[in-house]
Every structure is written in C-alpha cells, then in structure tokens.
Amino acid sequence: MLTKKQLFTQGMLDISPHMLSVIPFGIICGAIGVELGFHPYLVYAMSFIIFGGASQIVFLQVLSGGASSLVAVASVGIINSRHLLYGAVLSEYLEKLSFIKKLLISYLVVDQGFAESNKFFKKNRTEEFLHYHLIGTGCTMWVCWQIATLSGIVLGSFVPEELGLKFAIPLTFIAIVVQDLKKLDHLIVMITCGLSSLLFFDAPFKSYIIISPIIALFVAALLLRLKK
Amino acid sequence: MTLTAIIFAGILTYLTRMTMIALISRDMLGDKIKAVLEYVPSAVFPAIIFPGIFINDFGTFIDMNDPKIFGALVAVIVGYFSKNIIATISAGLISYWFLIFVVFN
Numbered sequence: 001m002l003t004k005k006q007l008f009t010q011g012m013l014d015i016s017p018h019m020l021s022v023i024p025f026g027i028i029c030g031a032i033g034v035e036l037g038f039h040p041y042l043v044y045a046m047s048f049i050i051f052g053g054a055s056q057i058v059f060l061q062v063l064s065g066g067a068s069s070l071v072a073v074a075s076v077g078i079i080n081s082r083h084l085l086y087g088a089v090l091s092e093y094l095e096k097l098s099f100i101k102k103l104l105i106s107y108l109v110v111d112q113g114f115a116e117s118n119k120f121f122k123k124n125r126t127e128e129f130l131h132y133h134l135i136g137t138g139c140t141m142w143v144c145w146q147i148a149t150l151s152g153i154v155l156g157s158f159v160p161e162e163l164g165l166k167f168a169i170p171l172t173f174i175a176i177v178v179q180d181l182k183k184l185d186h187l188i189v190m191i192t193c194g195l196s197s198l199l200f201f202d203a204p205f206k207s208y209i210i211i212s213p214i215i216a217l218f219v220a221a222l223l224l225r226l227k228k
Numbered sequence: 229m230t231l232t233a234i235i236f237a238g239i240l241t242y243l244t245r246m247t248m249i250a251l252i253s254r255d256m257l258g259d260k261i262k263a264v265l266e267y268v269p270s271a272v273f274p275a276i277i278f279p280g281i282f283i284n285d286f287g288t289f290i291d292m293n294d295p296k297i298f299g300a301l302v303a304v305i306v307g308y309f310s311k312n313i314i315a316t317i318s319a320g321l322i323s324y325w326f327l328i329f330v331v332f333n
Binding site (some may be wrong): 177 | 233234235238250253260276283308312316320324325
C-alpha cells in the first residue's frame with residue numbers, strides 16, 4: 001500500500017514530462033492575451049478562474065474578433081465539455097471520497113492529468129488513497145500553468161514564434177495515446193475521432209471537440225457489440 | 229465586463245469538471261456504459277491531435293508535404309517504441325525543426 005505522499009509524488013512524476021509542451025504553450029497563451037490588447041490582470045485571471053489551455057486562447061480570440069461575450073462563454077463551455085467524459089471515467093475511482101473532497105478535486109482535472117492518472121488508476125485499483133495521484137498531476141499542472149502564463153504575460157512572447165512550439169501540443173497527446181495504437185479497436189476509435197474532428201472543424205463554437213468524441217464513442221459501442 | 233464573462237466561463241468550465249465526479253454515482257452508469265468509457269482517451273485526444281497537425285493557424289488544411297505531418301509520424305514511431313513522453317515530444321519537434329530550418333530553408 002502506497003502512502004499519500006508516495007502517490008502524490010508519483011502523480012507529479014507521471015505528468016512532469018508533459019511540461020515540455022505545457023510550459024511553452026502557457027507562455028504563448030499569456031503573450032497572445034496581452035498582444036490582443038487585454039489587460040494583463042484579466043489575462044492572468046483566466047489561468048486561475050478557467051484554468052484550461054486552449055479554451056483561454058479561444059475566449060480571447062472570440063472576444064477580440066468582435067463577438068459578444070455570450071459567444072465567448074459558450075465557446076469555452078463547449079470546448080471544456082470534454083471534461084464530462086473524463087469525470088465519468090474518474091468517478092469510479094473517486095467514489096469513496098466525501099462530497100466536499102470531490103468538489104475540490106474537480107478543479108484540478110485537466111487533459112494530461114486525467115490521462116496519466118487514469119493510466120495509473122487502471123494498474124493500481126486497490127490503492128486506498130488513489131486520488132492523491134490525481135492531486136499530484138493536477139497540482140503540478142496548475143503550478144506550471146500559472147507560472148508559464150504569468151511569464152508570457154510579463155515578458156511577452158519570448159519564445160520565438162518561428163519555432164512553432166504550438167506543435168508540441170498534438171505531440172504531447174500522441175505520447176499519451178500511442179501505446180493504444182496496437183489495439184485494433186482503439187485504433188479504429190482514434191481514426192474515427194480524428195477524421196470527424198477534421199470534418200467538423202468548422203462547426204460553430206469549436207464544437208468539433210465534443211462532436212467527434214461522441215461519434216467515436218458510438219463507434220466504440222458498436223465495436224463492443226461486434227466483439228460479443 | 230470582460231471579467232464577468234471570464235467568471236461565467238470559469239463557472240461553466242468548473243461545472244464540466246465537477247458534474248460527473250460529484251453528482252453522478254457510479255451505480256447510475258450501467259456495465260455497457262462503463263465498457264464504452266474505457267475508450268474515452270482514444271475517443272477524445274485525436275480531436276486535439278488531428279486539427280493540431282492538419283489545420284493551420286488560419287483554419288485551413290495544410291499541404292500534404294507539410295513538415296508537421298512528418299514530425300507527427302516521427303513522434304508516433306519514436307513514441308511507440310520508446311514508450312517515453314519526452315522522447316516522443318522531442319523527436320517530433322526536432323524532426324519538424326530539421327525540416328523547416330535545414331531542408332526547406
């Protein structure tokens with residue numbers, strides 16, 4: 001049985017490689033906000049209040065493009081609706097927690113943290129304090145995100161744009177799913193999602209980000225039926 | 229005004245994180261749904277990966293000879309065999325940089 005501290009540290013270790021892409025992306029996010037003409041305090045407030053990478057950039061771009069704040073808020077809600085799926089997966093492991101603890105831990109659920117903690121949970125179902133792993137991944141992400149966006153806000157885009165570091169984001173997610181490519185069912189689900197996301201890319205409010213997972217999960221359900 | 233919108237966006241985002249964890253008990257989900265949920269990572273992350281590779285900053289498709297496609301392929305191969313996150317990201321970035329700074333320059 002691992003202690004709370006060991007699980008927390010394991011969570012930190014498991015997510016830390018992703019900081020290679022998260023930190024440059026955070027700097028870019030902060031810098032873009034100021035470049036688009038928003039007050040630095042507002043740009044930073046988003047990292048604290050929304051705490052969600054791409055949705056923060058979209059929010060600012062939509063507003064600076066002249067759309068109403070209602071459209072900006074709706075876009076953020078739709079982009080982040082994928083967390084509903086993460087929560088449904090994580091709920092199995094967090095069931096025993098008190099309601100208050102569930103409310104607090106929810107704030108820390110992010111893409112990479114969900115991915116790494118979910119992998120760990122699957123292998124270590126019997127651990128008593130599993131949620132400390134999620135707190136470890138979430139806190140690491142939170143601290144790095146705050147520092148990265150703040151430095152982008154204060155120092156401007158000191159990461160040269162020519163490096164195209166935004167490309168590190170798809171790479172970080174490739175690293176997350178690449179081992180599942182050898183499973184045919186997962187491969188089919190991934191290709192379905194990827195192609196749907198390109199097909200529906202122009203759908204309003206960036207809704208491709210939730211439309212394509214729903215289509216892919218339908219395909220997954222069909223595959224499960226075929227397997228039987 | 230903008231701050232109000234940020235707060236609303238934050239509340240909405242928090243609700244997406246909290247709803248399934250705090251308000252839904254696992255028993256409410258049947259075995260079939262649980263089996264489908266096993267596929268969530270494979271069903272969600274390609275929606276971040278594919279547009280990040282194939283669609284440029286202006287929202288249009290990239291050319292088939294774009295360095296990003298090559299970088300992504302290198303990342304997939306290195307990731308598959310190394311099982312290492314840092315190696316995957318670095319391999320993708322370095323091969324991408326090699327093309328844009330050395331080959332196409």
